[in-house]
Amino acid sequence: EAQVTQNPRYLITVTGKKLTVTCSQNMNHEYMSWYRQDPGLGLRQIYYSMNVEVTDKGDVPEGYKVSRKEKRNFPLILESPSPNQTSLYFCASSLGTGARTDTQYFGPGTRLTVL
């Protein structure tokens, strides 16, 4: 089954304790992206990757890191989490961004709480 998976689905942590949220897709997609969703602010793009070893900042990259060493995986790293990073996080992937843009498929979400 074609899907985007994220782990963990729920995480409660404390300020400053490094964490990684994994994202994996099995559709051989080139484009992958991370979003955070907060009430009243909608989905905001954190980072995106157009292919292996190619990443770029979205609208809210501060406090986050990403890497794309393999096509299927795109982990989100919080080196020193802070309470303002408490949010619902989504990973998404799509085939690529050629002349026409295409459908993004979203993972189930990771609810992160930073105390």
Place this chain on the structure above:
Amino acid sequence: EDQVTQSPEALRLQEGESSSLNCSYTVSGLRGLFWYRQDPGKGPEFLFTLYSAGEEKEKERLKATLTKKESFLHITAPKPEDSATYLCAVQGYSSASKIIFGSGTRLSIRP
């Protein structure tokens, strides 16, 4: 700067009562406009992509239309299972591969 504004924030309809959701956007060269449906606690689910003004797409009770400044999601004779948050997003040529989402319209259909 690319921007997306959705209205209304929330909409309550009676079952069978048709209506429209609005998505106004500003972007330097539209690459694509997306509509998604999101149920509580779940990831957005793709509905439509529109590429150019005048384009229309339909799926069951939903129809999406696009002009140079806005898109509408028309819902005809909705059912309670159409209750969800509907999200609009744009991708422009000048912003590389960034995708900008609106804050969504929360739709509730009463039986």
